[in-house]
Structure formats: structure tokens, C-alpha cells
Amino acid sequence: MKSFYTVKFLPENKEIRVVEGTSLLFAAIKAGITINTPCGGKGICGKCRALVTPAPLPTPQEKKILSEEEIGKGWRLSCQHQVNANLNVEIPSSSRYFRQAILTKIQGGKISLSPPVKRVSFPIPSLSLGERSIGEKVLPPQLAIDLYSLRHLAQSFKKGRAFASVINAHQVLEVNQESRLFGIAFDIGTTTVVGYLVNLETGEMLDVHAITNPQVIYGDDVISRIEYASREDGLKNLSQAILAGVNTIIKELCKKNHLSPEEKKFLR
Numbered sequence: 001m002k003s004f005y006t007v008k009f010l011p012e013n014k015e016i017r018v019v020e021g022t023s024l025l026f027a028a029i030k031a032g033i034t035i036n037t038p039c040g041g042k043g044i045c046g047k048c049r050a051l052v053t054p055a056p057l058p059t060p061q062e063k064k065i066l067s068e069e070e071i072g073k074g075w076r077l078s079c080q081h082q083v084n085a086n087l088n089v090e091i092p093s094s095s096r097y098f099r100q101a102i103l104t105k106i107q108g109g110k111i112s113l114s115p116p117v118k119r120v121s122f123p124i125p126s127l128s129l130g131e132r133s134i135g136e137k138v139l140p141p142q143l144a145i146d147l148y149s150l151r152h153l154a155q156s157f158k159k160g161r162a163f164a165s166v167i168n169a170h171q172v173l174e175v176n177q178e179s180r181l182f183g184i185a186f187d188i189g190t191t192t193v194v195g196y197l198v199n200l201e202t203g204e205m206l207d208v209h210a211i212t213n214p215q216v217i218y219g220d221d222v223i224s225r226i227e228y229a230s231r232e233d234g235l236k237n238l239s240q241a242i243l244a245g246v247n248t249i250i251k252e253l254c255k256k257n258h259l260s261p262e263e264k265k266f267l268r
């Protein structure tokens, strides 16, 4: 069974718990600190150095990049170590990746949209007692509907009108009179990822949220990341990092704009 260790990052004094074997780079990300990785973690640029206490044994690569004096003081390369003990790790500003200024203000106004998700209204059918196939009677034959939505469709008749949100005209996503429709457009750049929250019915741009592209820990530039992608698990790690980033933006935009989990389902 794997052990868990505490890593305290300085000067923030931020403590996190990680499972043994977690790379120092990941531990830092978990603590909200992004470290410079111009060489993509190959241990050749020396830009990710950190002061580690107690200092682990230096790797052969560190002996090539760091001076004896630095090694003696406890300087190590973050990309070369996994956490196998409780540690204090000081990350100097020269090893930090500082987020560049990102445009996060909405320009306002509306954009013209042709979203695949739209809301349509179906008339209330006249149903006789014992009629079994409500969906067939109400919905066009090309529309698929799951059991959950079908039940809501029947319930909504009682309220007067039925609204069905439809994707690509083939699938009913939800039947709900109160639902609003939102979408998020992502701009995924090498350095930053930006999400724009849009009202899909009016085209109004409602909010924007930006983060540093989490793939930055695998290299600051595209070439380093392409090289990293060819390593074992490289592609998997890169996709997991960007998915985590996109999910962070979705959560943040939903939280800031008081969107319900039901509405989130339209953001997939």
C-alpha cells in the first residue's frame, strides 16, 4: 500500500498531501504553483530548481546541471524527483512560471450563433387513458429520447407546455420548462486556456475565465510538448492535464454564474 506525505511549499507555507511517487512538479501544481519547465522536464535546462529539505540524493543529471555548492545547500531539480518523504520545498521566483496578462474582460454585446443545442416547444397531445407511447405521439420520429427525459415529458404536460432541448435534432437532452441554455467556447493556447460562457438562446456573452494551460509543466513551448507526447504516457498526461484545465474553467464559470448542475449537462 502506498504512503502519503506532506509537502510544504515556501514561501507560501502551503501544505499539501500527496501519494508517494508524485513528482515535485505535480505536487507544486496541486499547491497552485506552476514551475518553469522550458526543457519539458528532461533535466537539462535547470530552470525548475527548488530548495528541498531534507534534500534527496542528487541524480546523475542534477550533478551535471547544478554546482557542488548548490547540491550541498539542497538545491534540486523539481522535474527529477518524486516525493518519498515529508518535505519542505522552497520555490524561488526565478523557477516560477508567471501567468501572462490575459484578456479576461468581456467586450459585451451579442454574437451570432447557430448552436447544435436548441430549445423547442411541442404541443400537448390529446392522450386517452391507457395510452402507452407518449414519446411517439409527441415527438418527431427522428428524435431519440431516454427514459429519464420521457418521464419529465409526461410530467410537463400537466403544467401546460412541454419544452424539449434538442441536440443536433437527433437527441432530446432534457425536458424542462425552466431550463436555460448555455455553452462555453474554449480558446486553448500554448500558454493560456480561456473559456467564454455564452447564452445559447440570445447569443449574449456572459462571462469569461482564464487559466494558465496546465500542460505547461510538460514544457513551455509547443516543440517541448510534442517531444514530451512521444514519451511513455506523454500523450495521456498531456490530455489529462488539458481536460483538468477545461473542467476547472467549467466549474468556475458555473459557480460564478450560479448555474445548476442540470444546466451543466449542456456544457459537455
Ligand code: FES
Residues within 6 Å of the ligand: 036, 037, 038, 039, 040, 041, 042, 043, 044, 045, 046, 047, 048, 077, 078, 079, 080
Ligand atoms: S530541468 Fe528543465 S524542467 Fe527541470
